[in-house]
Amino acid sequence: LLLLAGLLVAALGLWTLYRWEGKHLHLAKRGLLWGVRLTVLGLVVGMLLEPVLVLVKEEQVPSNLLVLVDSSQSMGLRDAWQDEVAATRTAEQLGIDEGQEGLRKLTRLDLVSRLLDPTMIEALEGDGERIVHVHRFADRMEEDAVSMFVDQSDVESAANPQAADESAPDAQPLTHNPQPLTPIGETTAIGSALKQALLAYAGMPLAGVLIVSDGQSTSGEPMDTVAKLAADENVPVVTAAIGTLEGPRNAMITSVESSPVAFVRDTNQVTVQVQSRGMQDLSCGLLLEMRRNGGPWQELGREDVILGLDGAQQTFEFDYSEARPSKLEFRATLEDLGPELSEDDNVGHAETRIVRQRLRVLFIAGSTFPEVQFL
Known part of the structure; x- marks a missing residue:
């Protein structure tokens, strides 16, 4: 209402000025003054309307994908791989030349290193959409992430020692930590490690958690409690089982x-x-x-x-x-x-x-003594 009243007053004033100028000023001057007045009036109206300029800027922030690798003592075991068909298929997928025999020579952690190779890490990253963080855990999660870009000759040497010796002079490590996955603990606390991961990356966008393990949780936080926590935060949890159902044999x-x-x-x-x-x-x-x-x-x-x-x-x-x-x-x-x-x-x-049962013994002593009777 105030705006309308102001507009009416302004219009009335302009009309009065126009009638006065029509009697005393030339037509060109009257046109110039009208232009200035309309401009000022437009600015005043614009200020009263309080226009807002909205700038929209979109920024893509990559999410975080957590990979928790079980590094308990059981991950240092080797499986017998009784099923030859499954062993052959697994060896082909992991690039192990000796097939079933080659698998039997590799520990479960060696298989994890084969699984999380640079190609797999790049696939998990999804063309820069996700940042992959690999953490080891046993009774708890290690805070420092490990690099999976290691020299695969260390893993291949276990399956084919002769080939490793022949290629050793030309082998170059990809990082200063050529064997990041080694057994570090006695127990497996999957629940505790998952809870630590969720707390460590709280406030950051999480694409999900991948747990790589060979068995059930044997200590630490109950899994159902931590699973509910992950569900409340809409964080998907996926597991990858390492080893065979029969286990070491x-x-x-x-x-x-x-x-x-x-x-x-x-x-x-x-x-x-x-x-x-x-x-x-x-x-x-x-x-x-x-x-x-x-x-x-x-x-x-x-x-x-x-x-x-x-x-x-x-x-x-x-x-x-x-x-x-x-x-x-x-x-x-x-x-x-x-x-x-x-x-x-x-x-x-x-x-x-x-x-022979009967032994002949020559006993030599410097002098006799009572204990001789017991010989």
Whole structure:
């Protein structure tokens, strides 16, 4: 209303001036004055309307993608890869030349290094849309991110040592930290690591969290609580499982024990201790062989074995007797185990020297003493 009243007053004033100027001023001067007055009036009206100039500027800010890599002790294990088809497919995708055998030589962390290669990191970055941060974790998340752009010859040397030796003079590390992924802790606290990551990057745009691990959370924050926290912040969490369902699979002969010296015609024993992992309730054969004075190996005994719990020692005893003095060698071998991590530890050895029962001893003393009667 005030604006309308002001406009009416201004119009009335201009009309009065126009009538007065029409009688006293020339037409050209009247036109100039009218132009100035209209300009001033327009400026006044513009000020009263308070115009606002809005400038819009768009800026693209890349989001952050967090990659949490499990670095507990179990990630340093090697899997047996019993499924040959799955092993071959995995080896082809990761670029491992030796296929199933090459996979068995690599630890789970070696496979993570193969997975998170520069090509994969670039794909996760999405042409600059995301910034990828890789953090290790065990019982907690490490605050400092690690670089995944490492010299792949370090990983390849585990699968093909001969090729690594041939290419070593030309190999150049891509960073000053050629082996960033090593086992650093005893437990796996996925919930605690995820919560630390969300707090560390609070206030920053998060595209999501990728968790690379070989198993369940064994300590720290409950997963359901932390998952709810991530859901409340609209942060997607994706997992990548490393390893096989069967896990590490290996049986070994930990020791072959026999008395270093035994008498002829005595009944003696050879004790064989067996240990296994990931092969509970599986059956195999235990063969014990003996040879005399470097001669041919002869079967001394055979035992059917049902493998026990992971890490449990199983003891087997074999009796033998020898009629003549000689040097005996024993060889224990585990048979029919199927695919496993290594066959080098399926064999154990021991030695025994067989002597006569009656020994002749010359005892020399400077003088007699009462203890001689006990000899």
